[in-house]
Amino acid sequence: VQLVESGGREVHSGESVTLSCAASGFPFSNQDMSWVRQAPGEDLDWISGRTKNGRIFYAASVKGRFTISRENANVKLYLQMNNLKPKDSAVYYCVKAWGTVGLRGQRTQVTVTS
Numbered sequence: 001v002q003l004v005e006s007g008g009r010e011v012h013s014g015e016s017v018t019l020s021c022a023a024s025g026f027p028f029s030n031q032d033m034s035w036v037r038q039a040p041g042e043d044l045d046w047i048s049g050r051t052k053n054g055r056i057f058y059a060a061s062v063k064g065r066f067t068i069s070r071e072n073a074n075v076k077l078y079l080q081m082n083n084l085k086p087k088d089s090a091v092y093y094c095v096k097a098w099g100t101v102g103l104r105g106q107r108t109q110v111t112v113t114s
Contacts, residue, residue, distance in 0.1 A: 001025035008108030021077040021094030029072040032098040037090035044100045084112045
Protein backbone atom coordinates (compact mmCIF):
# COMPACT_ATOMS: atom_id res chain seq x y z
CA VAL A 1 0.00 0.00 0.00
CA GLN A 2 1.51 3.29 -1.04
CA LEU A 3 0.64 6.95 -1.59
CA VAL A 4 2.97 9.30 -3.44
CA GLU A 5 2.28 13.01 -3.48
CA SER A 6 3.75 15.38 -6.03
CA GLY A 7 3.31 18.85 -7.47
CA GLY A 8 4.34 21.01 -4.57
CA ARG A 9 6.43 24.07 -5.35
CA GLU A 10 7.11 27.66 -4.40
CA VAL A 11 4.72 30.25 -5.79
CA HIS A 12 3.68 33.85 -5.17
CA SER A 13 0.43 34.92 -3.57
CA GLY A 14 -2.51 34.55 -5.91
CA GLU A 15 -0.97 31.81 -8.00
CA SER A 16 -2.17 28.25 -8.39
CA VAL A 17 -0.74 24.80 -7.77
CA THR A 18 -2.14 21.34 -8.44
CA LEU A 19 -1.10 18.49 -6.19
CA SER A 20 -1.33 14.86 -7.22
CA CYS A 21 -1.43 11.71 -5.17
CA ALA A 22 -0.74 8.39 -6.85
CA ALA A 23 -2.18 5.44 -4.97
CA SER A 24 -1.28 1.78 -5.21
CA GLY A 25 -1.82 -1.47 -3.38
CA PHE A 26 -5.44 -1.05 -2.35
CA PRO A 27 -8.87 -0.69 -3.99
CA PHE A 28 -8.75 3.08 -4.53
CA SER A 29 -12.27 3.36 -5.90
CA ASN A 30 -13.67 1.94 -2.64
CA GLN A 31 -11.71 4.27 -0.38
CA ASP A 32 -12.57 7.63 1.11
CA MET A 33 -9.58 9.96 0.63
CA SER A 34 -8.46 13.20 2.20
CA TRP A 35 -5.89 15.95 1.88
CA VAL A 36 -4.27 17.29 5.02
CA ARG A 37 -1.50 19.79 5.61
CA GLN A 38 0.90 20.76 8.33
CA ALA A 39 2.50 24.15 8.69
CA PRO A 40 5.72 24.53 10.74
CA GLY A 41 4.94 24.27 14.43
CA GLU A 42 1.29 23.47 13.79
CA ASP A 43 -0.84 20.37 14.10
CA LEU A 44 -1.95 18.32 11.15
CA ASP A 45 -4.92 20.08 9.57
CA TRP A 46 -7.61 18.33 7.50
CA ILE A 47 -8.49 20.50 4.52
CA SER A 48 -10.55 18.41 2.11
CA GLY A 49 -11.98 14.99 1.47
CA ARG A 50 -13.79 13.09 -1.20
CA THR A 51 -15.72 9.95 -0.37
CA LYS A 52 -15.83 6.86 -2.51
CA ASN A 53 -19.40 7.87 -3.33
CA GLY A 54 -18.41 11.30 -4.56
CA ARG A 55 -19.29 13.49 -1.61
CA ILE A 56 -16.90 16.38 -1.18
CA PHE A 57 -16.11 18.53 1.81
CA TYR A 58 -13.72 21.39 2.48
CA ALA A 59 -12.40 23.12 5.52
CA ALA A 60 -13.54 26.72 5.82
CA SER A 61 -9.98 27.91 5.36
CA VAL A 62 -9.82 26.60 1.78
CA LYS A 63 -13.43 26.48 0.63
CA GLY A 64 -13.88 28.39 -2.61
CA ARG A 65 -10.19 28.27 -3.44
CA PHE A 66 -9.31 24.55 -3.43
CA THR A 67 -10.88 21.75 -5.46
CA ILE A 68 -10.46 18.07 -4.73
CA SER A 69 -10.93 15.47 -7.43
CA ARG A 70 -10.09 11.88 -8.13
CA GLU A 71 -9.57 9.67 -11.14
CA ASN A 72 -10.39 6.13 -10.11
CA ALA A 73 -9.20 4.72 -13.42
CA ASN A 74 -5.77 6.25 -12.89
CA VAL A 75 -5.88 5.75 -9.11
CA LYS A 76 -5.02 9.39 -8.50
CA LEU A 77 -6.28 12.04 -6.13
CA TYR A 78 -5.81 15.72 -6.93
CA LEU A 79 -5.98 19.03 -5.14
CA GLN A 80 -6.28 22.13 -7.29
CA MET A 81 -5.29 25.13 -5.20
CA ASN A 82 -6.13 28.60 -6.50
CA ASN A 83 -5.53 32.06 -5.10
CA LEU A 84 -2.85 30.77 -2.77
CA LYS A 85 -1.92 32.78 0.29
CA PRO A 86 1.18 32.71 2.50
CA LYS A 87 -0.90 30.97 5.20
CA ASP A 88 -1.29 28.03 2.79
CA SER A 89 2.43 27.31 3.07
CA ALA A 90 2.77 23.82 4.49
CA VAL A 91 3.63 20.24 3.71
CA TYR A 92 0.68 18.51 2.12
CA TYR A 93 -0.26 14.85 2.43
CA CYS A 94 -2.94 12.71 0.91
CA VAL A 95 -4.50 10.32 3.38
CA LYS A 96 -6.05 6.92 2.87
CA ALA A 97 -8.97 7.75 5.16
CA TRP A 98 -11.64 10.28 5.97
CA GLY A 99 -9.79 12.62 8.29
CA THR A 100 -6.21 12.92 9.42
CA VAL A 101 -5.66 9.42 10.79
CA GLY A 102 -4.61 6.96 8.15
CA LEU A 103 -1.83 6.05 5.81
CA ARG A 104 -0.12 9.14 4.42
CA GLY A 105 2.38 9.62 1.67
CA GLN A 106 5.80 11.16 1.95
CA ARG A 107 4.37 14.72 1.55
CA THR A 108 4.92 17.54 -0.85
CA GLN A 109 5.92 21.07 0.08
CA VAL A 110 4.00 24.16 -0.94
CA THR A 111 5.51 27.55 -0.17
CA VAL A 112 3.63 30.75 -0.90
CA THR A 113 5.51 34.02 -0.78
CA SER A 114 3.89 37.42 -0.61
